[in-house]
Amino acid sequence: MATSTPIADRAHRRGRGPASRGPLVIRRGRAAREGRSVTLTALTAIMLVYTLLPLAWLVINATKTQEGLLNSFGLWFAGDFALLDNIGTTFTYNGGIFTRWLLNTLLYVTIGAGGATLLATLAGYGLAKFDFPGKKGVFAVVIGAVAVPGTALAVPTFLMFANLGLTNTPWAIIIPSLVSPFGLYLMWTFATDAVPKEILESARVDGSGEFRTFFRISLPLLAPGTVTVLLFNVVATWNNYFLPLIMLKDPDWYPLTIGLNAWNQQAGTAGGEAVFNLVITGSLLTIIPLIAAFLLLQRYWQSGLAAGSVKE
Incomplete structure (x- = not known):
């Protein structure tokens, strides 16, 4: 017959036995997790407000006239809703130069970002799947x-x-x-694991050439990484400011970033017209294609970022 010691009896009566500690530990763990969850939720909410507040300011002020911008609170609408008028004036102001700037930006993005993505994909694939003298030097x-x-x-x-x-x-x-060094490095890393060597060896045994193997077999496997690099290059080229600033003097070749800045600086020049409402509306129109690109290609982008993070 089992007997209990006086110390064990006192501990059991005071609620300190092993059976009584279990619920207490569970409650403490649950409270700690709830505390961390509240903190994480609060930090996420702060970051969300911090991220969306400039966008909200842009949308709200794009609905105001030039006078409404100066006579109303920045984070609330004015009496007149002038968004459609602002959009129409943006495209017709100064002979419709905004349309020319938009087409210039699309040209730079299509050829520049598209070409950079193609070159990064080809070079990254070649550096990942072929060995040659000086490969370590190229990596450096x-x-x-x-x-x-x-x-x-x-x-x-x-x-x-x-x-x-x-x-x-x-x-x-x-x-x-x-030239996109980061895109090249990203495709190099992605292609290392995304395209198995066994597939390439099987294609070569079947008599497939290197270019045919790349475009028919490897390129579909590289699609997530390619889309990721494309998004990075599109954003970098679309928002490029410093290079066009020092390279271009003719307003007919300005991208949107330089053109809108020129409109913004008109108010500080002698005899210049203040068109801050058009600058804000043009900025809103400028970011719409980028938002659309991210929303349409989001699933490829997320897959491309996660690829290669886990090795079997």
Whole structure:
């Protein structure tokens, strides 16, 4: 017959036995998790407000006239809803130059970002799947290029293009945009695991050439990474400001970033007209294509970021 010691009896009577500690530990763990959940929710809400507040300000003020911008609270609507009028005036102001800037931006993005994505995909795939002398040196150069900010290369690039007579032309924006060290590094890393060597060896045994193997077999497997690099390049080219600023003098070749800044600076020039309502409306129209691109390609983008993060 089992007997209990006086110490065990006292502990059991005071609620300190092993059976009584279980619910207490569970309650404490649940309270800690709830506390962390509340903190995380609060931080997420703060970041959400911080992210969406500028967008909300842009949308609200795009509905105001020039006078309404100066006579109303920035985060609330004015008496007149002038969004449609502002959009129409934006496209017709100064001879419809905004449309020209939009087409210029689309040109730079289509050729520059598209070409950069194609070159990064080809080069990343080749560096990941082929061995050749000097491969480690190429890797070091790519990593070094990623670490160098684009503004540090702007002045040397300008001097080089000035000697070639290519400044104040679209090529001064397109050619530098074709180089994407980060995109190359990303595709190199992605292609290493995304395309199994066994598939390539089977295709070669069946007599498939390297280009046919790439376009028919490897490229579909690289689609998530390619879309990810494309989004990064599109955003970088669409928002490019410093390079067009030093390369272009003719307003007919301005992208949207430089053109809207020129409108914004009109108020500070002698005899210039203040068109802040058009600057805000043009900025809203400028970000709509980027938002649409992210929403349409979101699932590919998320897949591309996660690929290669887990190794079997």
